[in-house]
Amino acid sequence: MTGEREADTLERDFQHTVDADQRIEPRDWMPDGYRRTLVRQIAQHAHSEIIGMQPEGNWITRAPSLRRKAILLAKVQDEAGHGLYLYAATETLGAAREDLTQKLLVGKQKYSSIFNYPTLTFADVGVIGWLVDGAAICNQVPLCRTSYGPYARAMIRICKEESFHQRQGYELLMTMMGGTDEQRAMVQDAVNRWWWPSLMMFGPPDDASPNTEQSMRWRIKRHTNDELRQKFVDMTVPQAEKLGVTLPDPELRWNAERGHYDFGAPDWDEFWQVVKGNGPCNAQRVAHRNRAHEEGAWVREAAAAYAEKRARGLDRLAQQQLATGGVA
Amino acid sequence: MSFDNAYEALVEPGTTDEAHWAFGTGFADQMTGVDRAVPSDADAGNLAAYCLMLADDALVFSQRLSEWCANSPELEEDVALANIALDLLGQARLLLARAAEVAPEVRPAAAPAHVPDEDALAYFRDERDFRNVRMVEQEIGDFAVTIARLLLFSSWRLALFQRLATSRDPVLAAVAAKGCKELAYHRDHAVQWTLRLGDGTDYSHERMRAGLARVWPFQPELFTPTPVELRLAEQGIAVDPADVRSEVDNVVDTVFGAAGLERPQLPELSPVAGHAGRDGIHTELMGYLLAEMQHLARSHPQAVW
Numbered sequence: 001m002t003g004e005r006e007a008d009t010l011e012r013d014f015q016h017t018v019d020a021d022q023r024i025e026p027r028d029w030m031p032d033g034y035r036r037t038l039v040r041q042i043a044q045h046a047h048s049e050i051i052g053m054q055p056e057g058n059w060i061t062r063a064p065s066l067r068r069k070a071i072l073l074a075k076v077q078d079e080a081g082h083g084l085y086l087y088a089a090t091e092t093l094g095a096a097r098e099d100l101t102q103k104l105l106v107g108k109q110k111y112s113s114i115f116n117y118p119t120l121t122f123a124d125v126g127v128i129g130w131l132v133d134g135a136a137i138c139n140q141v142p143l144c145r146t147s148y149g150p151y152a153r154a155m156i157r158i159c160k161e162e163s164f165h166q167r168q169g170y171e172l173l174m175t176m177m178g179g180t181d182e183q184r185a186m187v188q189d190a191v192n193r194w195w196w197p198s199l200m201m202f203g204p205p206d207d208a209s210p211n212t213e214q215s216m217r218w219r220i221k222r223h224t225n226d227e228l229r230q231k232f233v234d235m236t237v238p239q240a241e242k243l244g245v246t247l248p249d250p251e252l253r254w255n256a257e258r259g260h261y262d263f264g265a266p267d268w269d270e271f272w273q274v275v276k277g278n279g280p281c282n283a284q285r286v287a288h289r290n291r292a293h294e295e296g297a298w299v300r301e302a303a304a305a306y307a308e309k310r311a312r313g314l315d316r317l318a319q320q321q322l323a324t325g326g327v328a
Numbered sequence: 329m330s331f332d333n334a335y336e337a338l339v340e341p342g343t344t345d346e347a348h349w350a351f352g353t354g355f356a357d358q359m360t361g362v363d364r365a366v367p368s369d370a371d372a373g374n375l376a377a378y379c380l381m382l383a384d385d386a387l388v389f390s391q392r393l394s395e396w397c398a399n400s401p402e403l404e405e406d407v408a409l410a411n412i413a414l415d416l417l418g419q420a421r422l423l424l425a426r427a428a429e430v431a432p433e434v435r436p437a438a439a440p441a442h443v444p445d446e447d448a449l450a451y452f453r454d455e456r457d458f459r460n461v462r463m464v465e466q467e468i469g470d471f472a473v474t475i476a477r478l479l480l481f482s483s484w485r486l487a488l489f490q491r492l493a494t495s496r497d498p499v500l501a502a503v504a505a506k507g508c509k510e511l512a513y514h515r516d517h518a519v520q521w522t523l524r525l526g527d528g529t530d531y532s533h534e535r536m537r538a539g540l541a542r543v544w545p546f547q548p549e550l551f552t553p554t555p556v557e558l559r560l561a562e563q564g565i566a567v568d569p570a571d572v573r574s575e576v577d578n579v580v581d582t583v584f585g586a587a588g589l590e591r592p593q594l595p596e597l598s599p600v601a602g603h604a605g606r607d608g609i610h611t612e613l614m615g616y617l618l619a620e621m622q623h624l625a626r627s628h629p630q631a632v633w
Binding site (some may be wrong): 023053054060062063064065066067068069070073074076078080081083084087095122151172175176178180182183205231288292295297298300301302303304305306307308309 | 330387391394395397398399400401402403404405406409410411413414417418420421424444447450451470471478520523524527532533535564620621623624625628630631632633
């Protein structure tokens with residue numbers, strides 16, 4: 001029974017640390033469920049960064065000015081970097097990047113459903129920056145204070161870069177709105193297509209989100225889905241007004257009593273359809289990742305074989321030097 | 329910006345610094361303070377044509393390299409190749425702007441007045457007016473083709489830029505000096521991968537050998553000078569590319585030796601009636617590359633981006 005008592009103490013100490021808003025670090029004891037939840041959540045975030053490279057990368061070769069091309073290429077590059085930090089954070093929890101990648105490739109782990117929508121015009125690049133990165137920021141800023149140290153620290157850097165992307169997206173839209181009628185129509189069309197999927201990024205409503213309560217107790221999560229969604233709408237409406245676009249929600253209006261905007265419900269049936277794999281681009285995105293991974297296999301194998309040869313060579317050299325009393 | 333609240337970036341006071349959006353904060357513009365006067369004995373048309381050659385090599389290769397984004401064998405490689413593409417795009421932008429600055433007539437008539445020079449040249453020129461070597465417009469190919477091309481191109485361009493850093497045109501000299509640091513990294517990246525692929529597995533060795541064979545016939549064009557280059561080289565403004573041949577051969581042979589690869593014994597790709605990339609005579613692939621790159625800008629010529 002000593003073991004059980006010990007486990008109780010460990011769990012109590014853990015919750016105490018979390019409640020005191022202190023960080024859990026890789027070598028600290030943590031409940032298995034906490035570790036599993038974190039690995040799942042961080043991996044899903046990493047996968048989202050990697051899959052998210054596709055819809056925006058779609059426009060790199062067609063960007064209509066060299067400055068926009070440079071901005072977009074740098075942004076998509078940042079996303080690869082975010083994926084790398086996040087996979088590294090999961091490795092501090094004992095996960096392996098290779099294993100997580102495999103789970104993404106076979107569809108055992110998810111990524112943000114928003115990336116299963118197509119980017120149809122260059123305005124989509126701006127709207128993704130403004131709305132999708134904006135929603136990501138709302139979700140992620142509280143994660144800078146999440147209870148797991150390596151995740152929190154990765155999120156600080158990621159949030160800074162995401163904020164930058166959001167501004168770049170908004171600036172592109174502002175520029176386009178100051179251009180031709182066709183450009184303004186392009187922006188409005190993109191807003192119409194991305195608004196509801198952006199609201200869905202916060203996940204299902206609180207009463208249909210079974211994991212929220214435990215994640216909040218562990219302080220992995222600090223706000224509910226609906227709280228974050230509201231915050232996003234409140235933040236975005238004035239920006240839409242300044243931009244001169246209409247958000248496609250007839251129920252959207254200021255509620256002075258609540259001090260918040262009221263808004264309509266996203267089409268949750270569509271949300272679940274896309275989550276289940278039936279979105280416009282689910283199959284395409286995963287097939288793309290699989291193809292890139294398979295086509296790169298021989299390169300990764302070559303790098304591993306080369307590294308091993310070098311290591312063996314160095315070992316041999318060291319042994320020779322030991323045998324002859326030579327120095328390196 | 330504090331480390332606790334990423335929202336602060338959203339409410340930072342607006343900046344009028346354009347580079348802020350394109351390249352992030354805290355980067356000094358390395359072209360600030362560079363004398364932009366054209367050397368008095370230089371022919372502006374020749375100088376602009378030379379800038380276009382160097383610009384188009386970088387622009388077109390950057391366009392190809394950016395195709396790797398989200399397609400490469402490792403995430404690290406997505407980052408690295410995008411970085412190289414960005415460096416080359418940066419070099420192209422400076423050189424295109426310089427071409428139009430010294431000889432405004434190079435600006436295509438089809439480009440509306442509000443379009444910046446760099447975009448007028450990138451998006452509104454026709455294929456025949458692009459001056460890049462044919463090597464850079466070839467299809468992306470597999471990873472070995474990419475590395476083979478990066479090895480040859482960056483070794484050549486680095487050798488060229490090291491000499492160009494003392495050009496009598498102060499802008500070319502500044503662009504080259506900045507470019508040397510970038511190209512040294514590109515070459516290093518290509519060398520490391522040539523070693524890994526050449527001396528990795530039997531299969532990677534074979535793929536690398538095939539990759540080199542794919543790009544090798546385009547290599548002599550890098551060292552073939554045009555009359556414009558020869559005239560400007562005599563004035564100490566340009567570099568005669570034939571002068572860097574032995575240095576590049578040295579680099580490449582050293583790398584091949586370490587990677588267990590052999591110099592391909594393949595003939596040069598013939599020009600067309602004596603004309604090649606520098607004269608605006610390209611391969612069939614160039615038209616598709618430009619169609620993709622230019623279509624949006626040309627579909628909305630009055631648009632602002």
